[in-house]
Amino acid sequence: MSRTPLVSGNWKMHLNHLEAIQVCQKLSYELARHRYDRVEVSLHPPFVDLRSCQTVIDADRLEFKLGAQNCHDQSHGAFTGEVSPAMLAKLDVSYVIVGHSERRALFGETDEFVAAKAAAVAKAGMAPIVCVGETLDDREAGRAAEVVTTQLQGSLAKLTRAHFETLVVAYEPVWAIGTGRNASPQDAQDMCATVRQVVDDIRRGTGQHLRIQYGGSVKPANAQELLAQPDIDGALVGGASLDPTQFARIVQAAL
Ligand code: PEP
Numbered sequence: 001m002s003r004t005p006l007v008s009g010n011w012k013m014h015l016n017h018l019e020a021i022q023v024c025q026k027l028s029y030e031l032a033r034h035r036y037d038r039v040e041v042s043l044h045p046p047f048v049d050l051r052s053c054q055t056v057i058d059a060d061r062l063e064f065k066l067g068a069q070n071c072h073d074q075s076h077g078a079f080t081g082e083v084s085p086a087m088l089a090k091l092d093v094s095y096v097i098v099g100h101s102e103r104r105a106l107f108g109e110t111d112e113f114v115a116a117k118a119a120a121v122a123k124a125g126m127a128p129i130v131c132v133g134e135t136l137d138d139r140e141a142g143r144a145a146e147v148v149t150t151q152l153q154g155s156l157a158k159l160t161r162a163h164f165e166t167l168v169v170a171y172e173p174v175w176a177i178g179t180g181r182n183a184s185p186q187d188a189q190d191m192c193a194t195v196r197q198v199v200d201d202i203r204r205g206t207g208q209h210l211r212i213q214y215g216g217s218v219k220p221a222n223a224q225e226l227l228a229q230p231d232i233d234g235a236l237v238g239g240a241s242l243d244p245t246q247f248a249r250i251v252q253a254a255l
Helices: 017-031 048-057 085-090 100-105 110-123 136-140 145-153 186-203 222-228 244-253
Strands: 006-010 039-046 066-067 092-099 127-132 167-173 211-215 234-237
Touching: 006 092, 006 244, 017 039, 017 048, 017 244, 048 066, 085 092, 085 110, 092 110, 092 167, 110 127, 110 145, 127 145, 127 244, 145 186, 167 186, 186 211, 186 222, 186 234, 186 244, 211 244, 234 244
Parallel strands: 006 039, 006 234, 039 066, 066 092, 092 127, 127 167, 167 211, 211 234
Antiparallel strands: none
């Protein structure tokens, strides 16, 4: 089964809209030196940068997909400070990250809320990138697979069978995010194989075409080995995605 790798840049709360345009343009120059039609690239800027990035991607016919880092599960209403899936879809957003560990840990997002968001994103015609991953305590206690399984069962609970066709899961061990310490390729592979099996158990027949990203301190130096693993179909990249040269090298590693 061939799955097109997806390499996504999560800019978190970095880059204003002018800086975002520059990074899009620099990245396009970097990638233009290589053929990268066998890999999909999505960029996930802060909400306030989306319109600027959409405009530059559209005007310069850049090959990137636009992504968001989060959204609310409701389509409109009295939710001060929130952004709806419909608003994102109108900006040509293709992928929305939901349940990132920073949202879970810092903003108290539960599996139930993540499930509602993932379903709302899919209903609005975009693909959710659902993040799961264990803490260091979980791993050291031998609970990593159990924790990830519970997160998947909870976070995917509201998706229909059709939604599983576009679903992406990002396996991101919390202890590897922003720490410079990545999971070993074998540990990442083992957990991504578990993710595929669990998703297939949730919806029989959907595991084989599911795209699973690894995330957690992916850099040019470790990308090749991680992305060569059979159950790893791309990367969710934080810090290194802010530097177009580094990010382009990670994209090349996925080719
Ligand atoms: C992330 O933000 O999802 C992430 C994996 O960050 P980093 O690559 O910086 O570890």
